[in-house]
Amino acid sequence: MPKPMDKIGWRELGVGCVIVEPGSASEYHTGSWRSRRPIVDCDKCIRCARCWMYCPDAAIYQREDECYVANLDYCKGCGICAEICPVEAISMVEEV
Numbered sequence: 001m002p003k004p005m006d007k008i009g010w011r012e013l014g015v016g017c018v019i020v021e022p023g024s025a026s027e028y029h030t031g032s033w034r035s036r037r038p039i040v041d042c043d044k045c046i047r048c049a050r051c052w053m054y055c056p057d058a059a060i061y062q063r064e065d066e067c068y069v070a071n072l073d074y075c076k077g078c079g080i081c082a083e084i085c086p087v088e089a090i091s092m093v094e095e096v
Helices: 050-054 080-084
Strands: 036-040 060-062 068-070 090-094
Antiparallel strands (some): 036 090
């Protein structure tokens, strides 16, 4: 008898049930839906990774200089990253 869903850990889910990387659906560039986009001031960024942890679209990534930025192909412009940033290094601007 299978375990109820609330008793299964995420590591036990089958392939395709958990998406953890940006671009997992590389054919679907959902960034075209947004009306605002995040701009990161890398001089202010303290590399806490809160934006990365809270992004519902897994659109935040860390560049080689360790600054976190948004992959605009997948960012929907929800603004959660800007709200969660403790040092206000992320601002949301209108899409042009």
